Amino acid sequence: MAFYVVQFLTGLASAASLFLVASGLSIIFGVTRIVNFAHGAFYMLGAYIAFTLTEQFSGALGFWGGIVVAAAIVALAGVLVEIVLLRRIYHSPELFQLLATFGLTLMVEDLVVLIWGPDDLLGRRAPGFKGAIDFFGQNIPSYDLFLIVLGPVVLAILWLLFQRTRWGILVRAATQDRDMVAALGVNQKWLFTSVFAVGVFLAALGGALQIPRDAVHHAMDLRVIVEVFVVVVIGGLGSIVGAFVAAVLVSELNAFGILIFPKISIILVFLVMAVVLIIRPWGLFGKAEAPARRTPGLTVNPWRPLTSGERLAALAALAVAAALPLVGGNYALTVGAEIAIFVIFAASLHFLMSVGGLASFGHAAYFGLGAYGVAFLAKMAGLPMILCLLLGPLLGCVGAAVFGFFAVQLSGVYFAMLTLAFAQIVWSIAFQWVAVTGGDNGILGLWPESWAASPSHFYWLSLGIAAASVIALRIAIFSPFGYALRATRDSLLRSEAVGIDAKRIQWTAFVIAGTVAGVAGALFAYLKGSVFPDNLGISLSVDALVMVLLGGVETVSGPVIGAIVYKALNIWLVSQTDLSKLVLGAFIVVIVVVFPKGIVGMLEAFTQRRRPSSAKSSLVTSPIESAE
């Protein structure tokens, strides 16, 4: 019995840090509408800087002072980020903001290794809380008791701050309608900056307070951000009380889940999250998101199929690509096949994200499931390659059917966070279930059969499947189903009012996108000859997002161009520098700020401008009337 009590208390202590980080994320989201992916990075920075400060300054003052000063320093860095970067993108779509902060995260990951080295760092014990208390023969660290008390204290302080101060009232008002707050004479810029500072301070404090309990390392950002996403999805974005309750819930599930499913305890958290979302789609304490205000005057060009001239041009481009084996060597062909595979992957995400308006932040899960599907079939069942290629993607299809069912119950940032959490869960299973997946060592020795083994043959296979996938998806986009899917994206209210079952349409789209991603993953497994948990990791999911955004999220052909440019650049970068995350992160940030419309979007805008004014005149006169 005593053992369970201690386990419970350990869970409560872990909840304190999680609550600090999650409440910071919630507060920032509430006001700025930015899901700050970099929150995990700020948490990690808090821990690293606190480590350095507490090593430098001795005594109790040195320790506690170090922790608070570390949080303050990180908060200042946050202010800098807000002023320099975020202020430029407050009016961009939510997705871009999530992506920009993800870019920041990548940069910070390389920076901390550069400054503090790649090894785990063990911090000092907290002065005054070094011992443990005996509880019926079980030890409870006294520092844990301190954290258990700290959580509710911070909750109370935040509650008072938001309910009883003018600043708190302004923040709550801005959470609902920030332009209106400015129209009442409040300096919105500084309100945003102060909110961001408070949120980042909480994250960094959460990180700094962890140093007596856990080693500081350069992957702690991703681990905490996934947990924090789960916490805010359960608790409800924007609710501080929700963040507290959910932090306790998740921490306890982790503490006891270890006892029940030692290998895959995260499953338990997932199950609870799924149940909560079915009962309350906006989390325990959350509220339905108000529909975003459409920017007035913003007209989108309606999509149209390619003209016959454009079809010929596309065919010619395909023919040129097919001629690569005539001029390129083996390396070029391998790179070419990889690019073709990523064109499939990007096109599948585009179908879900641009056509369906559902931005998945965990699309790699289905890519990876396709790859593992091939690996299982080839290694365990010993099926021939052609059957593996046909059946392997079905694992992606099944995964998408299961997770998609839950994910389409949500929309917007909730959808993004949930898909990310699902992908992370699949990753954990692949990583931890060593008996089946080989864990970190992956599954090796998956080579194509002789008919596809030569680089040129495999390249043609990949290119052919890529062309077929892109064409099939395009047909779907302009099919009745594609119209229905776009209808659910444009207006849920109207589509329900013309008899469309939006959830079923979106679910179908999710399954299609997941299956096509699985096709890409299946090919990828044969290209690399192996499958690793990284094939379904976050960074691969983000690669897909960047490809779609780089190509242009509002275009039909964007993902193809985006995938080619991004993948080629990526392969080149990795061969050139050790700091690829730093460069890549900076690249993502620049894309978001400078090219929000993407390459194809820019080209389209350019040709629009050059076109004679017949089409334009209607553009200029009519928005006047609809602009108010």
Place this chain on the structure above:
Amino acid sequence: MKLSVQDLNSFYGPAHILFDIALEVGEGEVVALLGRNGAGKSTTFRSIVGLVEQRSGRIEFEGRDVSNKPTHEIVRDGLGYVPEERRIFTDLTVEENLEVGRQPKRPNAPHWTREKLFDLFPNLSEMRNRPGGRMSGGEQQMLTIARTLMGNPSLVLLDEPSEGLSPKIVEQMVDAILTMKKEGVSIVVSEQNLHFARLISDRAYIIERGRICFGGTMSELDARPDVRDAHLSL
């Protein structure tokens, strides 16, 4: 002159919305900005308070140029703005909504306190701690006006205050606007309902396709049925 707008041009992206708008509001005047939906009334207001980013022209408020100031500074100078669609903070109580609008007292403008506003809008005083989301449309419209008055403005831009309200509430709105005028607040009100505008305004401008096409007193407007029919399609 309380407010003077000259050569105001506004854009949303590539679309040119307002063309050389010019209008003036005298001390203590109530001026109506009439026009059909989409004519540019709201955009004019949003441009004056700096909520439209792409704009050019000169906007003078109490003799000072405010064309390049950010929204919150223009509002703090005493130019209040009540947007269309009410936009109250539904999670905040009536009192908290008023708190958001509170600004210091201003020498040349009437001073409003909570109590004075509750006198002006008696319905609100009965629901001080009710969240805005649980009020009716008419009560919400009153709260938006009260909230803006908490900033002690000397001029208020009222965007379509009668839209979506029952005839009886609209009549209460007429009384409230006339009281504000008596207290010394200058008012610009955008409207489609000419009956309503006639009850409160001294002068009127008509805006059509982003251009001002008439300016004059209400009796001058009544004397020009051709203008009225052409632009207001009554």
Place this chain on the structure above:
Amino acid sequence: MSNASPLLSVERLTKSYGGIHAVRGVSFELRSGEILALIGPNGAGKSTCFDMLNGQNTPDTGRIRLLGEDTTGKKPREVWRLGVGRTFQITATFPTMTVRENVQVALISHGHQLFNLWGSASGFATAEAGRLLDLVGMGSYADRACGELAYGDLKRLELAVALANQPKLLLMDEPTAGMAPRERIDLMRLTARIAREQSIGVLFTEHDMDVVFEHADRVLVLNRGTLIAEGSPQEVRGNPQVQAVYLGEGLVYDERHRKGASA
């Protein structure tokens, strides 16, 4: 007009939220081809009533029958399949699609082709889409992007979309909100003409008394969740209780429609 069973019959509808009775015991009927207005002060329960009729909200008690079929608690899309067209106070259309595509989506749904992944949607029922657009006078706008339409045109497009499933009943929530007086009259004349020609019943909410008194065959007045009056426009206009809670002294609508317009 035939005296057969009514198109829509609503029996003792009740709904409350957190202790507030939004709608209490509302009953009424609507016949084919009839235009019925639902008016009342803000917060009287009009929207709640409306949402229950089209399935966005479920009543606590009471029954809704459409053509004899019980539709209480059905989802909006199920209500639509039974032949109910719907327009919204703030237009709901598909802004990134063309005008024709907007109508085609509704026709695709009506033709049960939503899960057709292979066919070409742009060629789907173009003739029928054109006919609907011509009906509301939008035929020449078919290839325009919906996002660039003027507000009045959006309202007409919405009407065309609402007519795509050959509805027997149209539910219109403040159909003329945000429109200029001339556009209001035009839209309602168009609606009335279509309703009479095709024997469609129309239920609409409205604050513009000029529109209500000109076009409604019958008017229902709701106050604090209860029906306080029902009758012809003349009867309702002269009802002192309706004047007290809703119409006021009639300063803000057209003189022609005021009570005893002697002045």
